[in-house]
Amino acid sequence: MTYQHRLATREDLPAIVDIYNSVIPDRSATCDLEPITVDSREVWFAESDPERYPIWVGHEPGAPEVVTGYVSLEPFLNGRRGYDVTADLALYLHPEHRGSGQGAYLLSRAIARAPELGLRAIATTIFASNERSLRLFRSHGFQEWGRLPAVAELDGRLEDVVFVGLPLTTGLG
Template identity: 35%
Template sequence: MDYQLRPATSDDLPEIISIYNSTIASRQVTADITPITLADRHGWLESHQQQGHPVYAIFKAETLIGWFSFSPFYGRPAYRHTCEISIYLAPQARGQGLGKWILPRTEQIARQQGIKVLLGFIFSHNIPSIKLFEHNEYQRWGELPQIAELDEQRYSLSILGKHLDAV
């Protein structure tokens, strides 16, 4: 596979938003119910960089086909080495094994950033994402039953986690 990774720049933001928005209608990936705008993400990229967790862009042949980010968990000092991981792929990049390629690389970058625990918050009905994480040795650490409401239906949220250091 001929993929490249690099920290995202402000020039990448329109495509990052487009990829994110492409997931909303499926009701499988994000709890947003309407598309976001560039104005909605004003400062978001810089905030990640300031926290020491830049957003990464994924490229194939110079085309941005996905991105991932780490977000601090819960905002308390004791959780400073724990982050949520978010991965989003462009429609044309889904179902081609990119997730299997990217997840181990996100872990490598996380370790370099001092992250010791990664959490995935995944809708329980998003079986492909759950299988991807379980394939990479993430364990189900919990489920929040029927906490999201999309289109007048309730959905559960699974919490998958992995210790990146020896426990």
């Protein structure tokens, strides 16, 4: 399937929240244990900056109003200024669009745009048991930068978290 993307609008927030909430029950992609609300994500959305930390939504051609996934870039490690050259990436897909190439599409678009946003690296965390996501990120050049053993507990199961990153440039010049 072919996908397209665009900057997210406030009107997309309910769909973004629904997509995020769809991964909570299977305990494979987030440490949230209860669904989130649109209200709880208002500040997150309002603080996104299309010129620095955008949120893009995926959609099928001809249907830009139907959100099928999203990718966001956010401040890295609590937004301390020295980390401004790196962004934390989040990528979530609607259940009906997983395994269809949309994840690869959105990830490649974020990687391509990141240098234009002033970024030199992108990083994210993935549960060690989430092989599908690890494969996706590795296929785009992400490397394991660290592993945090048993830092999450999901329904009585301890999970390792893999910290992966992608350098976008080789120097600070």
